[in-house]
Amino acid sequence: MHHRLARIPGTSYALAAGFASGAAISFTPFVGLHFILAAIFAWIIRGNILTSAMGTVVGNPWTFPVIWVATYETGSWLLGWEPKDNMWGGMMEAADHVTFGSLFVDPLKALEPIAPYFHSVFLPMLLGGIVLGAIAWGVVYWPIYKLVSEYKRKRFEKRMKALERKIATSGHSDLGEEGKTIW
Structure with missing residues (x-):
């Protein structure tokens, strides 16, 4: 991944900022919108949009449980609230009543079962996600x-050495005095 990332056209800042944007957005509770939000964030800070999509790999099925608990706990701590131990089970049970089809028919009614969790779960996760996302960035x-930066520097040096060897072995040079091109 390092090789592919480093060979994408762009400055070191743009590539790193894009990737970091994707990683940071992975800490927000907007699952399903991470690609779009990472691209917007990368665009705002002049990062690379392609690498922002690559950076969202930080949020994946293995890391999401840890991220969600960490963002919830951090957000609750920042708000001065005591985290609820049984909150996850109640929220999952409420979410079971929401179907994909019901979201199209009457979205407000479909989301009623999970509405109480907006304040007690989503808000702490959002606040914690912003703080932990900034740290992750x-x-x-x-x-x-x-x-x-190191990869691009080494690659440039390697190409320059190859060019010097090519010029030295060709028997003649297209370079005149002081390294200026003759033609």
Whole structure:
């Protein structure tokens, strides 16, 4: 992934900022909208939109349970609320009554069973997600920036050495005095 990421056209900042944007957005409770939100965030900060989509891989079926608990606990702590232990079971039970078809027929009525959880679950997760996402952005940005910068520098040096060898073995040079091109 490092090789592919580093070879995408763009500056080291744009590639790293895009990837970090995707990672940060993965901490928000807007599951299903992460690609779109990451692209918007990357566009706003002049990051690479393609790498923002790659960065959303931070949020996946293995990491989401940890992310959701961490964002909920952090948000509850920031709000000064005591996290509820049985909250997840009650929310999942309420969500079982919401069907995909009912969302099209009458969305407001379909969402009624989970409406009480907006204040007690979604709000802490959103606040915690923003804080942990900001931390994740910084934690992801710097290593990616350093890796991409180093890769691009080494690649440039390798290409320059190859060009120098080609010029040296060709027997003549298209370069005149002081390295200026003759033609």
